[in-house]
Every structure is written in C-alpha cells, then in structure tokens.
Amino acid sequence: MAEKGKETKITGYCVKCKVNGREIKNPKNAPMKGRSGPRPAVKGNCAVCDAGMYRIGATV
C-alpha cells in the first residue's frame, strides 16, 4: 500500500496570492468541530507569501 507517502503535499487556495493549488507550508491537523463530529482540516501557511491557509477535508 502507499504507506511510504508520508510527504504528501497539502494544497489549498491562498486568498492573498489568489491562487488555487498552492502548497501549504508547515501543515498541521486542525480538525473542525461539526454538528456530526469533528471534520478533518489542515492549517498552515502559504509557501509563497506566508499567509495563513486552511484546507478542509485533508489530514497531514
């Protein structure tokens, strides 16, 4: 299986660069509390401009 793929890059939309598919630097799991339980989400910074980024539905 794909157990070795630990360096999965998380990408998201950067509101500052206005670019989708931007790599998120220092991604960290930051699950959101939802009505039906916690939802996976990742928090980090834009690899280019360092703006805070958030990606819902992903885990590190």
Ligand SMILES: [Zn+2]
């Ligand atoms: Zn950016």
